[in-house]
Amino acid sequence: MRFVLVVGTTQTAQIPGISAAGGSPELLATTPSADAELLVYGEPVRSGIVPVSPSGCPTPAVVTRAVREILNFEVTVLDAGLSVPTGAPTVSVGASPGEDIRQVDPVPCAEDVFAEARHLGRSIPDEELVIGEAIPGGTTTALGVLTALGERESVSSSLAENPLSKKRNAVETGLETSNLEAGDAAESPGFAVEQMGDPMLAVASGLTVGALESGTEVTLAGGTQLLAAAALVRHAGVNDPLRVATTAFVANDETAAVEEIADDLNVDLAVTDPGFERGNHVAFERFLMGEAKEGVGMGGALWLAERAGVSMDTVRDRIVDVYARVVGDES
């Protein structure tokens, strides 16, 4: 099994109030670079930051890293348009940072990046891939892609209060700018990403298509963003079995119809609950309040831990250790 983290950026994240990842434009741009470092090295390296929300909610990378320290799985990071250099090793598939979906053609590289990621997915020899993401603003672009494909228009949020009307406004504007209506890109997933998506979606869906074509088992580790990637895979005509592994926080998000989208797409949904209510830590509290919910493959990491027979007690203890090491003592 190889854990692949797809990290990138989109200017869509800079729309005020749509993302909890980072508190400033600089932090938003740095978060995916920092998340990759946390997962690979267990500490920030070049980025110099550990992403923590203003209320104290740490990046889900802390959770995924904690599971990795228990299971020792191998990680490969794919660059889906980072805008700040990372100290983590990355594979390039030719992606550039995405522009704001309210503009024309925010991801002009979508088709090329999909093709390159597909080629890579075919070539990686592992029998199983677990694919996560880190891209601030990504639920808004996921909504854009689901809408352009004609799928259920529902996404989760990294904020406790899902700013759905802001996301819908951005998608509306984007559709108008692109001269599209909902469902117009159902036959052309590459075009859906190019006009309404982000580079992570091109990379994750291309990698998945290539992996499935070569007989590799794929689990998409995330919430509605990776359901949007799954939708792109289905609209590319690939109907092999596919799993999305996410957290109970996303599954219980009443603003996001996660089970329904998974059903629509004929995707198995694995939901893992880390039992944070049985812990006592600021990190757990913020997740229980509905912040972050997912990201950096958190749901897939928890699912891998469960599959390996590791108790959530053990996972929580390790999360506290990683938090203490990278953020500091609980304040």
Added chain:
Amino acid sequence: MRFVLVVGTTQTAQIPGISAAGGSPELLATTPSADAELLVYGEPVRSGIVPVSPSGCPTPAVVTRAVREILNFEVTVLDAGLSVPTGAPTVSVGASPGEDIRQVDPVPCAEDVFAEARHLGRSIPDEELVIGEAIPGGTTTALGVLTALGERESVSSSLAENPLSKKRNAVETGLETSNLEAGDAAESPGFAVEQMGDPMLAVASGLTVGALESGTEVTLAGGTQLLAAAALVRHAGVNDPLRVATTAFVANDETAAVEEIADDLNVDLAVTDPGFERGNHVAFERFLMGEAKEGVGMGGALWLAERAGVSMDTVRDRIVDVYARVVGDES
């Protein structure tokens, strides 16, 4: 412990007859990209090739990968000027492919790359780094740097017959072009690399200096090329303990004064003999004939196996497995 592989290219490799890595200009350029993939994935991914010499000697990456499959150590690849894209994840430190040392200024990025690699070496949190290299033509540039620094002018070779006179001619021409005499760059290691070296040497020495400065233990995994990196570290004024771990093939190379250079530089030399004469395989035979000898951290990997109490029987069996998988059945 983290195993860092520094991969790059230099046009110096294109001088006829100086390198066994790859049989054609294209293969020479592709070899480091392929070596990184073999180490990370256990198979070629994007490069499409497994470097094997015309006589059937496989890349030492097969040996290092075999040890990695036993010990499961983590690998990070640094891009020191690849000229062919690799499917392995890489960290960029701003290096470009090196030019021929017979020209002026073959590594103009040397100082910047050294600084960036030093910063990375300071930031990587592991307590121990083992640093290997893959750069065809690298013993000639190593000779260039040792000469420019005023150190013992002696290097090994990936060919059974060390083409020392060809290397010396190239270095002579390079010195003339750069208007330098032996020892002229003793006080300026960055200048030595810029005028007479390759980008791997800038990355490996910068990384080592940064790691040592932050209290990280460093083992340079290789032969005379990494002794040249050690020389750069010493000429940068860093006198911390430093180990070079190489193979018996390099240590027994009478054309290369490995022990003497290590003594000159106050570097501990660890020599590991994989006992290939006790195996029966074309790969072992070619190494016993004096081909390859080292590369892709082979000596360091063997040393790590020995330190972990893994027998060389076990290592040889795994080498045969990896060879069968990536090259095919013994012909």
